[in-house]
Amino acid sequence: MTFLISLFILVMQFLWRYVDDLVGKGLEISILVELIFYASLMVVPMALPLAILLASLMSFGNLGENYELTALKSAGISLPRIMSPLIIFLVFVCFGAFKFSNNILPVANLKLYSLLWSVRQASPEFDIKEKIFYNGLTDFIIKIDKKSQTDDMLYGIMIYDHRNKLAKNSNVTIADSGKLQFSDDKTSLKLTLWDGVTYDEKADQKKRTIRSKDKQQFRIDNFKKQIALIPMQGMDFQRHDEGLFKNHNRMKNLEQLSHDSDSLQTERDIHIQRLKPRVEQNYFVLNKTHNRKLRRELEDDPDIDSALIKAFKPRAIESYGIADIDSVFESFDAGTKVMVLENALRRARDTKSQIDEGMVNVDKVDYQLVRHKIEWHRKFTLSFACFIFFFIGAPLGAIIRKGGLGMPVVISIIFFIVYYIIDTFGLKVSKEGVWPPHIGMWLSSFVLFPIGVFLTYKAATDSAILNADAYIIFFQKLFARLKKRIKGNK
Numbered sequence: 374m375t376f377l378i379s380l381f382i383l384v385m386q387f388l389w390r391y392v393d394d395l396v397g398k399g400l401e402i403s404i405l406v407e408l409i410f411y412a413s414l415m416v417v418p419m420a421l422p423l424a425i426l427l428a429s430l431m432s433f434g435n436l437g438e439n440y441e442l443t444a445l446k447s448a449g450i451s452l453p454r455i456m457s458p459l460i461i462f463l464v465f466v467c468f469g470a471f472k473f474s475n476n477i478l479p480v481a482n483l484k485l486y487s488l489l490w491s492v493r494q495a496s497p498e499f500d501i502k503e504k505i506f507y508n509g510l511t512d513f514i515i516k517i518d519k520k521s522q523t524d525d526m527l528y529g530i531m532i533y534d535h536r537n538k539l540a541k542n543s544n545v546t547i548a549d550s551g552k553l554q555f556s557d558d559k560t561s562l563k564l565t566l567w568d569g570v571t572y573d574e575k576a577d578q579k580k581r582t583i584r585s586k587d588k589q590q591f592r593i594d595n596f597k598k599q600i601a602l603i604p605m606q607g608m609d610f611q612r613h614d615e616g617l618f619k620n621h622n623r624m625k626n627l628e629q630l631s632h633d634s635d636s637l638q639t640e641r642d643i644h645i646q647r648l649k650p651r652v653e654q655n656y657f658v659l660n661k662t663h664n665r666k667l668r669r670e671l672e673d674d675p676d677i678d679s680a681l682i683k684a685f686k687p688r689a690i691e692s693y694g695i696a697d698i699d700s701v702f703e704s705f706d707a708g709t710k711v712m713v714l715e716n717a718l719r720r721a722r723d724t725k726s727q728i729d730e731g732m733v734n735v736d737k738v739d740y741q742l743v744r745h746k747i748e749w750h751r752k753f754t755l756s757f758a759c760f761i762f763f764f765i766g767a768p769l770g771a772i773i774r775k776g777g778l779g780m781p782v783v784i785s786i787i788f789f790i791v792y793y794i795i796d797t798f799g800l801k802v803s804k805e806g807v808w809p810p811h812i813g814m815w816l817s818s819f820v821l822f823p824i825g826v827f828l829t830y831k832a833a834t835d836s837a838i839l840n841a842d843a844y845i846i847f848f849q850k851l852f853a854r855l856k857k858r859i860k861g862n863k
Contacts, residue, residue, distance in 0.1 A: 375431070376424035383416035384409060387685060393790055394493050400473055408488055414481035418755045421470055425463075425788050426762035430781035431768030442771055454831045456767055463763050467756040474755045475627050483624040487615045501527070503551075510562070512536045527551045529568065543574040548599075562603040570595050620740070622748040630749045637742040655664045693742070743810055750814035757818050764825035768832030792817050 436442045501507045520528025530551045534544035548569030571594040641662030749753040
């Protein structure tokens, strides 16, 4: 029951998020049902841990509220022994959650996002408003003054034909009334007009303008009845190929993620190896050419940074056999020093530019590699989250001893919000490369696991950690001691 409630709430959140993409598309009921089904499968990783937390809280809260836990403990049965059948059941649930996350969820994501993309590409449903220009049709703009509420009749029709790209407003049709009808396949619009006139100003194809001083062709057609077929491109729903989305990391199982991660790591190493020769081949060459202008600049600004030269020392020693490059550099005159420094600076800037260009490919690979690793760890965090939430909910229910949908729902929401915030934070810092993916994805588990151990220990030892009466008695005793001390000091 709690799983269905959690699933329903999360599916409603999904529909609320994508309501703008679904409304007004004229989608069939079967398409919407299919979309909701795949959305339900997608939110299972969030609904299942929340359902386990809420169910365990309600179950053990009811047992505690009805003094059944007290009766079991008085019979010599400890809380861990009471929880042991559910722990065995939870092991099967965690195993099933892993199988679902690895085998079913990638297929559901593929179906959902490909279907959602197809829905987004569909044009809005044909709907003309009164006294508003409607541009939902390709190459046509329609405006009406009034439309009938009982049938498809339209009144005061004005149609702009923009099929002539040289002069978009050169063809205008005005009719007293008309009627709209759709073809069976929704690929064209049948428009029947009565009592109208068409103004057609022909543009010269050579001059490509109608605003010329030369004479242009102008035609007026009066009609009693006219029938036109207007093509409606993109109005019908079309499914896109699912193969376009298969390379996304969320559409892969554990084996595919591992294989693709190794391939991406190999590709990254290849890009890094290609960058090394660019760094090694850029070394400065000792130049003995004198330059008066550069010498004067050196004399005016003696604080020229020589760190760039030191960066190329190993290469210079290897190429020229120079043991002490600083002493050789100091033996040059001012003009030669400037030439050497400028040569080193130029080569350093060239190297930096080449490395920046090469790092673009490395960053692209890192982007995909990090997301593959994140998705790989996500396969396991779902199962472990179910395990943690049980060891938070069961002992917490035994401690608070409140069943039903009141207090357990409030506590479940609080813990789930904490888990969701920590998980979102870990996911964000992992995507940005601040933390390694294995730390970011397991951060919420690292934080909540000690809480589950602590609550289990407190429940097993019959601690009154969440008993309000115990805190009231504690503070009453504390205030009583403070009053005695104050009286004794007086």
